[in-house]
Amino acid sequence: MISMIADRGHLIDTDHLSREEMEELFIRAEYWRTHPEAWQHAFPGRFAANLFFEPSTRTRISFEVAEKKLGMETLHLDGERSSTVKGETMEDTLKTLAAIGVEVVVVRHQGVGRLATMAEVDTGVTLINAGEGNGGHPTQALLDLFTLQRHFGHLAGLTVVIAGDIRHSRVARSNLWALRSFGARVIVTGPESMRDPSMEEVASYLPFDEAIEQADALMMLRVQLERHEESLFTSADAYRLAYGLTRERLERMPAHGIILHPAPVNRDVEIESELVEHPRSKIFTQMENGVWIRMAVLERALLGRG
Amino acid sequence: MISMIADRGHLIDTDHLSREEMEELFIRAEYWRTHPEAWQHAFPGRFAANLFFEPSTRTRISFEVAEKKLGMETLHLDGERSSTVKGETMEDTLKTLAAIGVEVVVVRHQGVGRLATMAEVDTGVTLINAGEGNGGHPTQALLDLFTLQRHFGHLAGLTVVIAGDIRHSRVARSNLWALRSFGARVIVTGPESMRDPSMEEVASYLPFDEAIEQADALMMLRVQLERHEESLFTSADAYRLAYGLTRERLERMPAHGIILHPAPVNRDVEIESELVEHPRSKIFTQMENGVWIRMAVLERALLGRG
Amino acid sequence: MISMIADRGHLIDTDHLSREEMEELFIRAEYWRTHPEAWQHAFPGRFAANLFFEPSTRTRISFEVAEKKLGMETLHLDGERSSTVKGETMEDTLKTLAAIGVEVVVVRHQGVGRLATMAEVDTGVTLINAGEGNGGHPTQALLDLFTLQRHFGHLAGLTVVIAGDIRHSRVARSNLWALRSFGARVIVTGPESMRDPSMEEVASYLPFDEAIEQADALMMLRVQLERHEESLFTSADAYRLAYGLTRERLERMPAHGIILHPAPVNRDVEIESELVEHPRSKIFTQMENGVWIRMAVLERALLGRG
Structure with missing residues (x-):
C-alpha cells in the first residue's frame, strides 16, 4: 500500500x-x-x-x-x-x-x-x-537492506534468514515487508514458542540448523527476555546452545554468507562473542x-x- | 517600578x-x-x-x-x-x-x-x-499580550477576562500587571475558593457567566489540582460544568471575542475539546x-x- | 611514562x-x-x-x-x-x-x-x-596547573599544599604527578584517617596548621562524606574547626599565597564562605x-x- x-x-x-x-x-x-x-x-x-x-x-x-x-x-x-x-x-x-x-x-x-x-x-x-x-521499526529494516545491497550489489534473489524471537520483533516485521518488495526470499526461524503464524503466510519457516545452511545473510534478532510472557529458556546458555550463532554454525553457512544484528548484542547469548568482530559480521557496518x-x-x- | x-x-x-x-x-x-x-x-x-x-x-x-x-x-x-x-x-x-x-x-x-x-x-x-x-511567569504574559496586539491591533481599552484558579496562578499575576500598563481592563473570575483578594484590588471580580459576556478575550487558566491545598472539585466534570468553556458559553461571549490558554490544555476540563481548534481559539498561535x-x-x- | x-x-x-x-x-x-x-x-x-x-x-x-x-x-x-x-x-x-x-x-x-x-x-x-x-581527574589537574602558571608565571619551585581527603581524592593524585613533573614541591595534609601512604612516598605530609604557613598555593579538596567508609567527623563544624580554611588561617599563609578548590565548594565546611570570593581565591578563575x-x-x- x-x-x-x-x-x-x-x-x-x-x-x-x-x-x-x-x-x-x-x-x-x-x-x-x-x-x-x-x-x-x-x-x-x-x-x-x-x-x-x-x-x-x-x-x-x-x-x-x-x-x-x-x-x-x-x-x-x-x-x-x-x-x-x-x-x-x-x-x-x-x-x-x-x-x-x-x-x-x-x-x-x-x-x-x-x-x-x-x-x-x-x-x-x-x-x-x-x-x-x-x-x-522501518529505519532499522532500511539500514539492513542498504547494508545487504552495499555488500551484495543487489537484493533480488538473496536468501535472508531472520532468526530468534520472530513473534515479538518489530525488526523482523519491517524487514519482511521490505525484503519481499525487492524479491528477496525470507526464511524465519527460532524457538517454536516465538513463531508468528501471520509472518509464515509470506515467509517459510525452517528449523534453525537447516535455515542457516541456506543463508546469504543471517539476521540475528536480539533476545529480549523482558518482552516474553513466559520465560522460555532457563539460561542464556540454553539459548545459545539451541539458537545462538556459534563458530561451528557459522561454518555450516554458505562461505559467502554474512551476519547481521540490530544491536545491542548480547554477547555469548544470540551470538558467540568473538564472532561479533568476525570479517563476515556486518554489525558495526549496519550501525x-x-x-x-x-x-x-x-x-x-x-x-x-x- | x-x-x-x-x-x-x-x-x-x-x-x-x-x-x-x-x-x-x-x-x-x-x-x-x-x-x-x-x-x-x-x-x-x-x-x-x-x-x-x-x-x-x-x-x-x-x-x-x-x-x-x-x-x-x-x-x-x-x-x-x-x-x-x-x-x-x-x-x-x-x-x-x-x-x-x-x-x-x-x-x-x-x-x-x-x-x-x-x-x-x-x-x-x-x-x-x-x-x-x-x-x-513574565514571558507567558508577554506572549499573551503580543497575541492580543497582533489580533486586535491594540491593547488599550480591551476587556480581558482571566478565568480559573486565580489564587495559585503566576500567569494571572504577570498578565494583570502587564495588561494594566497598557490600559486594558481586567476581570478575574473563577471558583470562590480560588479568588485572590490582592488581585481584586486592581481587577474587578465577576461570576464566570457574567464575566464572559464582556470578554474581548477570555484567558482560561490551566486547572492544576496538584497545587491546591484542598480538593475543590470532586471531578473534572464538576469543574467543566461550573467553570469550563463550553460551546454554549462561547456563544454568550461577544462575537469577536477570542480564547486564550497558556497550555497544556486539559481537554474537556477547563475547555471543551472541540473548542481548542476553534477559529476563535488562539491557543496554538500563542505557542x-x-x-x-x-x-x-x-x-x-x-x-x-x- | x-x-x-x-x-x-x-x-x-x-x-x-x-x-x-x-x-x-x-x-x-x-x-x-x-x-x-x-x-x-x-x-x-x-x-x-x-x-x-x-x-x-x-x-x-x-x-x-x-x-x-x-x-x-x-x-x-x-x-x-x-x-x-x-x-x-x-x-x-x-x-x-x-x-x-x-x-x-x-x-x-x-x-x-x-x-x-x-x-x-x-x-x-x-x-x-x-x-x-x-x-x-587529569583535566582538573591540568586546569589547576594552568591557573598556577598564569598567576605565578612558572611552576618550578612553587610549594603547593593539597589539603583534605587525600586518600579518596582523584584530584590530589592527578595533581601530584603533574606538579612533580614541573619541579613543584607538594605537601599533603588533612585528617590522619584520610592520609594515603602511597602519596607520601613522593610528597611530604605536614599537619594542616604547619603546612599552610609554607603554601604558595593551598589546594583545598572537596569534603565528600559519601565516599568515606566510616564517618570521621560528627559535623561540618568539627571539620571546619580542624581543617577548614578560616580567615585566621588565611592570615598565617604567606601573603602572596592563593587559594584553589576544584568546586563545588561546601561553604563553611572546608572553606569559610566569605573567603570563596576573596581576592586571593582563584576558585572561579579555575572554572x-x-x-x-x-x-x-x-x-x-x-x-x-x-
Missing part, C-alpha cells in the same frame, strides 16, 4: 513504501555517505524533535547524529519523564511542536498503530517511526549505515513537506 | 517593565517573526543555560528553540536531578555558569522572590524568569508567539549586558 | 603526559583563551560524546562548553539511566559511537583503570578521562580556565587521530 502518508514525507513503516521509494532512499543514503562536504549546508536551522516514550539510546543518538550532520537543530523530549508530554494527548504534543517551529518528529512509542493514526491528522509535523512496540539511511529519511521528510 | 534590574537586561517579572519596554519587546518579537533570514547570524556562539528546578517541557523547549533560532548555544541543567546543582547555593551555580562562559540563564524555580534576589547580586549572568512558583517573544527577551538580555 | 596511549590523543591521566606535552597544552589553552575569533571555525561538524556513568553537572557542562566553543557537535549519554549503555560492555558502547561517527568520547566512570584498558583496544574513538573513581584547558585537550584528541 502506498498511501498519502508516504506522499507527505511521513515514514510509518516499510509496507507504506514502494520498492522505488526504498531505492531512492538507498541512493540518497549513498549520496550522504560519500558527500561529507554537503552535510552542514543541507538543512541549517530546520528543527527535528526526538520524542521517545521508550528508552533507546542507540536509535536516539543515531537519529541525533543524522540530524546534526544535516545541519539541523535537534530537541529531545523524554516521553517517560516529561510531565507535560505524559499529561496530554500525542496530538496536542505534536501540534505544540509544530507551533514552536518543529518540522519533523522522530517518535518511539509502545502503541502499535498510534503513529499511523497521527499521520492521518493534520498536526503540522512530519512523523518518522523510530520503533513502535511489536509493530515496526554506520544507520546514520546514512536516517539522513535520507530526514531529507525525504523535509522535502515531503513541500 | 523600573528598577536597575531591568536596565541590566534581567527579566524578573512584568511589573519591572515599563510600557515602553514591553512595546519595544513586541516590536522586536514582530521583527524576529518576519525576518527568518536574520536568525542564525544574530548571536552565534553566545551561551544560554536553561536551569529548571521544576519540570516544564513546554516552556523549556520554547526557550530552547528561541535560543537556537538566534544562533545561540544552549546548555540544559536539570535542577531536580543534578546533584551538583542541588548541593550548592543558586548564587554559586550562577557564578559557575558565568565562569565557564554562559551569559544568560533562564530559570524556572519554585521559590517566589529568589530570582529578584539573585538579580541584585553580581553573579555575572543575566537572568530570565521562566516561571516562579505562584509568583510570576508560536512564545518563540518570537522569547527571542526578543533573549536579545534584550544579551544587549542589556552592554 | 609516555605510552602509546598519549600518542593517539587519548588522555588517561597526568602520569601518561610528559612535561613537554603539558606545556604544549598550556600554550594551546592560552591560545584558545585569547583567540575567540578562532573558536567556531576550529572543528565544525566533528562529534564528541560525553559518556557519564556518575553524575557530574559541573565537569559535564565545562566539557560541553569547550566542545561547542570549538564548533563541535555534542552527544550526551547518561550511563546511569541509559538502558542500552547499562546492558552492554563499555567496549561495545565505544565501538557503536565510533560506528555512528563520534571521534572523541569524554568518560566519567567509577572503575579505576577501565579507561586505560579501553585505550589499549582499537575501539575507533579517542578517550578523555573526566574523572575516574578514586583514580584520576574559567577549565574551559580553555578542555579545548586544548579536545584539540589534542582530534589531532592525535591523525
Whole structure:
C-alpha cells in the first residue's frame, strides 16, 4: 500500500513504501555517505524533535547524529519523564511542536498503530517511526537492506534468514515487508514458542540448523527476555546452545554468507562473542549505515513537506 | 517600578517593565517573526543555560528553540536531578555558569522572590524568569499580550477576562500587571475558593457567566489540582460544568471575542475539546508567539549586558 | 611514562603526559583563551560524546562548553539511566559511537583503570578521562596547573599544599604527578584517617596548621562524606574547626599565597564562605580556565587521530 502518508514525507513503516521509494532512499543514503562536504549546508536551522516514550539510546543518538550532520537543530523530549508530554494527548504534543517551529518528529512509542493514526491528522509535523512496540521499526529494516545491497550489489534473489524471537520483533516485521518488495526470499526461524503464524503466510519457516545452511545473510534478532510472557529458556546458555550463532554454525553457512544484528548484542547469548568482530559480521557496518539511511529519511521528510 | 534590574537586561517579572519596554519587546518579537533570514547570524556562539528546578517541557523547549533560532548555544541543567546543582547555593551555580562562559540563564524555580534576589547580586549572568512558583511567569504574559496586539491591533481599552484558579496562578499575576500598563481592563473570575483578594484590588471580580459576556478575550487558566491545598472539585466534570468553556458559553461571549490558554490544555476540563481548534481559539498561535517573544527577551538580555 | 596511549590523543591521566606535552597544552589553552575569533571555525561538524556513568553537572557542562566553543557537535549519554549503555560492555558502547561517527568520547566512570584498558583496544574513538573513581581527574589537574602558571608565571619551585581527603581524592593524585613533573614541591595534609601512604612516598605530609604557613598555593579538596567508609567527623563544624580554611588561617599563609578548590565548594565546611570570593581565591578563575584547558585537550584528541 502506498498511501498519502508516504506522499507527505511521513515514514510509518516499510509496507507504506514502494520498492522505488526504498531505492531512492538507498541512493540518497549513498549520496550522504560519500558527500561529507554537503552535510552542514543541507538543512541549517530546520528543527527535528526526538520524542521517545521508550528508552533507546542507540536509535536516539543515531537519529541525533543524522540530524546534526544535516545541519539541523535537534530537541529531545523524554516521553517517560516529561510531565507535560505524559499529561496530554500525542496530538496536542505534536501540534505544540509544530507551533514552536518543529518540522519533523522522530517518535518511539509502545502503541502499535498510534503513529499511523497521527499521520492521518493534520498536526503540522512530519512523523518518522523510530520503533513502535511489536509493530515496526522501518529505519532499522532500511539500514539492513542498504547494508545487504552495499555488500551484495543487489537484493533480488538473496536468501535472508531472520532468526530468534520472530513473534515479538518489530525488526523482523519491517524487514519482511521490505525484503519481499525487492524479491528477496525470507526464511524465519527460532524457538517454536516465538513463531508468528501471520509472518509464515509470506515467509517459510525452517528449523534453525537447516535455515542457516541456506543463508546469504543471517539476521540475528536480539533476545529480549523482558518482552516474553513466559520465560522460555532457563539460561542464556540454553539459548545459545539451541539458537545462538556459534563458530561451528557459522561454518555450516554458505562461505559467502554474512551476519547481521540490530544491536545491542548480547554477547555469548544470540551470538558467540568473538564472532561479533568476525570479517563476515556486518554489525558495526549496519550501525554506520544507520546514520546514512536516517539522513535520507530526514531529507525525504523535509522535502515531503513541500 | 523600573528598577536597575531591568536596565541590566534581567527579566524578573512584568511589573519591572515599563510600557515602553514591553512595546519595544513586541516590536522586536514582530521583527524576529518576519525576518527568518536574520536568525542564525544574530548571536552565534553566545551561551544560554536553561536551569529548571521544576519540570516544564513546554516552556523549556520554547526557550530552547528561541535560543537556537538566534544562533545561540544552549546548555540544559536539570535542577531536580543534578546533584551538583542541588548541593550548592543558586548564587554559586550562577557564578559557575558565568565562569565557564554562559551569559544568560533562564530559570524556572519554585521559590517566589529568589530570582529578584539573585538579580541584585553580581553573579555575572543575566537572568530570565521562566516561571516562579505562584509568583510570576513574565514571558507567558508577554506572549499573551503580543497575541492580543497582533489580533486586535491594540491593547488599550480591551476587556480581558482571566478565568480559573486565580489564587495559585503566576500567569494571572504577570498578565494583570502587564495588561494594566497598557490600559486594558481586567476581570478575574473563577471558583470562590480560588479568588485572590490582592488581585481584586486592581481587577474587578465577576461570576464566570457574567464575566464572559464582556470578554474581548477570555484567558482560561490551566486547572492544576496538584497545587491546591484542598480538593475543590470532586471531578473534572464538576469543574467543566461550573467553570469550563463550553460551546454554549462561547456563544454568550461577544462575537469577536477570542480564547486564550497558556497550555497544556486539559481537554474537556477547563475547555471543551472541540473548542481548542476553534477559529476563535488562539491557543496554538500563542505557542508560536512564545518563540518570537522569547527571542526578543533573549536579545534584550544579551544587549542589556552592554 | 609516555605510552602509546598519549600518542593517539587519548588522555588517561597526568602520569601518561610528559612535561613537554603539558606545556604544549598550556600554550594551546592560552591560545584558545585569547583567540575567540578562532573558536567556531576550529572543528565544525566533528562529534564528541560525553559518556557519564556518575553524575557530574559541573565537569559535564565545562566539557560541553569547550566542545561547542570549538564548533563541535555534542552527544550526551547518561550511563546511569541509559538502558542500552547499562546492558552492554563499555567496549561495545565505544565501538557503536565510533560506528555512528563520534571521534572523541569524554568518560566519567567509577572503575579505576577501565579507561586505560579501553585505550589499549582499537575501539575507533579517542578517550578523555573526566574523572575516574578514586583514580584520576587529569583535566582538573591540568586546569589547576594552568591557573598556577598564569598567576605565578612558572611552576618550578612553587610549594603547593593539597589539603583534605587525600586518600579518596582523584584530584590530589592527578595533581601530584603533574606538579612533580614541573619541579613543584607538594605537601599533603588533612585528617590522619584520610592520609594515603602511597602519596607520601613522593610528597611530604605536614599537619594542616604547619603546612599552610609554607603554601604558595593551598589546594583545598572537596569534603565528600559519601565516599568515606566510616564517618570521621560528627559535623561540618568539627571539620571546619580542624581543617577548614578560616580567615585566621588565611592570615598565617604567606601573603602572596592563593587559594584553589576544584568546586563545588561546601561553604563553611572546608572553606569559610566569605573567603570563596576573596581576592586571593582563584576558585572561579579555575572554572574559567577549565574551559580553555578542555579545548586544548579536545584539540589534542582530534589531532592525535591523525
